[in-house]
Amino acid sequence: MSLDIDCRLLRGKFSLDIQLSVERGSTLAITGENGSGKTTTLDTVAGLLACTDGKISLHGKVLDDSTSGEFVQPELRRVSTVFQGGGLLPHLSVEKNILFGRNTAYKNTAKFEDLIEQFNLGGLMSRKPPTLSGGQRQRVALARAFLAPSDVLLLDEPTTSLDASSRDEVRRAMRVLSANYGGVVILVSHDDTEVAELATQVAKITVSRGDFTSAKLGGLVVK
Amino acid sequence: MKRGLSAPRGLWLVSLPAVAIVVVPVVAVVWRTDWSKFFGSISNDVSRTALGLSLRTSILATVLALVFGTPLAWLLANREFKFKSVVRALCVLPMVLPPVVGGVALLYAFGRRGLVGASLDEWFGIQLAFTQTAAVLAQFFVAAPFFILVMEAAFDQVDRRLVGAARTFGVGPWRAFVTVTLGLVRPSLMAALVLTWARALGEFGATIAFAGNTAGRTQTVPLAVYSQLESGDQDALALSMLMMIVSLGVLIALRGRWISALRRGGQ
Numbered sequence: 001m002s003l004d005i006d007c008r009l010l011r012g013k014f015s016l017d018i019q020l021s022v023e024r025g026s027t028l029a030i031t032g033e034n035g036s037g038k039t040t041t042l043d044t045v046a047g048l049l050a051c052t053d054g055k056i057s058l059h060g061k062v063l064d065d066s067t068s069g070e071f072v073q074p075e076l077r078r079v080s081t082v083f084q085g086g087g088l089l090p091h092l093s094v095e096k097n098i099l100f101g102r103n104t105a106y107k108n109t110a111k112f113e114d115l116i117e118q119f120n121l122g123g124l125m126s127r128k129p130p131t132l133s134g135g136q137r138q139r140v141a142l143a144r145a146f147l148a149p150s151d152v153l154l155l156d157e158p159t160t161s162l163d164a165s166s167r168d169e170v171r172r173a174m175r176v177l178s179a180n181y182g183g184v185v186i187l188v189s190h191d192d193t194e195v196a197e198l199a200t201q202v203a204k205i206t207v208s209r210g211d212f213t214s215a216k217l218g219g220l221v222v223k
Numbered sequence: 224m225k226r227g228l229s230a231p232r233g234l235w236l237v238s239l240p241a242v243a244i245v246v247v248p249v250v251a252v253v254w255r256t257d258w259s260k261f262f263g264s265i266s267n268d269v270s271r272t273a274l275g276l277s278l279r280t281s282i283l284a285t286v287l288a289l290v291f292g293t294p295l296a297w298l299l300a301n302r303e304f305k306f307k308s309v310v311r312a313l314c315v316l317p318m319v320l321p322p323v324v325g326g327v328a329l330l331y332a333f334g335r336r337g338l339v340g341a342s343l344d345e346w347f348g349i350q351l352a353f354t355q356t357a358a359v360l361a362q363f364f365v366a367a368p369f370f371i372l373v374m375e376a377a378f379d380q381v382d383r384r385l386v387g388a389a390r391t392f393g394v395g396p397w398r399a400f401v402t403v404t405l406g407l408v409r410p411s412l413m414a415a416l417v418l419t420w421a422r423a424l425g426e427f428g429a430t431i432a433f434a435g436n437t438a439g440r441t442q443t444v445p446l447a448v449y450s451q452l453e454s455g456d457q458d459a460l461a462l463s464m465l466m467m468i469v470s471l472g473v474l475i476a477l478r479g480r481w482i483s484a485l486r487r488g489g490q
Contacts, residue, residue, distance in 0.1 A: 048387040074390040087388035091406045100402075101392035148392055 003184045007054035019218035027185040029195040032205030038188040047074035080150035086141040088129040095125040115143040135166035264461030273447035281423035284362035288370040296374035326432025353435040361429035366422040377411035
């Protein structure tokens with residue numbers, strides 16, 4: 001049971017080759033310089049981008065296949081993402097953001113209440129994202145991602161915008177939740193401590209720049 | 224003297240004529256309106272029918288702009304297609320065209336001997352020209368471009384990543400469009416609706432050419448003002464006053480966040 005990616009993306013004068021296989025229950029950290037394609041990699045898994053060439057499958061089920069033309073829409077992929085900067089909807093309350101796409105009955109579940117407590121969101125439910133601090137927004141985004149039923153969890157620099165104290169707090173909550181998660185976790189991070197704490201495997205994107213920039217992501221290092 | 228960086232002097236003096244040319248006519252109407260007969264004038268039969276008709280037709284034209292303009296504006300903002308610049312130019316054309324020319328064009332398109340109108344009459348017995356439907360179409364023709372332009376700018380400002388993010392949480396393309404895209408552009412949508420409605424309400428040229436000026440049937444408020452002015456009727460002033468009050472009311476309602484939404488062309 002694993003997430004298998006063998007995919008090439010071409011966008012203008014940039015190419016990105018991804019070859020990865022991540023087992024269920026493990027956390028892969030992707031590192032690499034800015035603009036090397038870390039977020040692009042997550043987007044192909046989430047279904048926001050299609051592989052130009054290649055195939056992505058999750059537990060044997062095809063998500064994207066350039067040969068057969070199959071492409072599973074993002075809403076059907078069971079992939080949850082914590083977007084860089086949160087990706088919250090500014091016109092909806094915190095509560096509506098967390099419950100976005102979920103049945104309203106979710107509000108009364110133990111999972112929902114647990115997440116609100118874990119991420120200390122109790123007092124913020126009726127606020128709108130633009131009135132929150134960066135740390136608060138990130139915690140809302142994490143609660144939203146963990147609430148959605150998913151097989152893959154994508155974390156795009158989840159603690160980058162946080163100050164030191166909320167970073168520790170968020171990391172602690174993330175560690176507990178991802179340990180019990182049971183699916184595939186992919187973490188994009190610049191922070192060595194975070195990678196060391198959360199990841200079971202690390203892969204680095206290598207870039208060769210020229211007229212044509214090509215980036216490669218593969219060759220897992222198992223910690 | 225105010226302390227601080229100085230600005231060019233005398234700009235306010237040069238800008239006075241611009242203000243005056245708007246203010247003086249407004250004051251003139253207020254001054255000449257016979258306030259003791261104001262309510263009588265705007266509530267007599269001709270005025271009341273014209274007001275009712277104007278409200279009905281302008282609201283319908285605005286609803287049509289909303290229903291058909293929203294998808295078009297979204298496509299213009301988000302999709303590349305052949306002849307896109309031509310489509311956009313055609314959408315804006317009614318804004319630069321003299322409205323009466325638009326009315327003539329509508330007449331030759333949907334009139335009884337028109338390009339489409341002839342078939343409509345022959346096959347379905349539908350005659351559009353000189354009906355209230357014609358008044359609605361004329362208003363739509365002139366006002367819809369305002370809606371489309373404002374909404375295209377608003378859709379253009381929507382963060383596409385947010386729409387994508389919404390999809391990953393289990394929401395299909397249509398629900399994402401309604402809850403995220405439309406939710407984000409709501410202030411602009413409100414501004415666009417009010418602006419479009421105000422333009423439809425004031426429509427004159429296209430209406431008189433395509434719908435005619437029959438009191439009680441196709442005579443909207445601007446047409447009634449024109450007819451009453453022709454016959455030297457004092458009611459023209461009262462109706463003009465009423466239109467001014469409505470327009471000013473619209474602008475005041477638009478002030479603040481809706482106007483700034485227009486200026487930023489988005490959220």
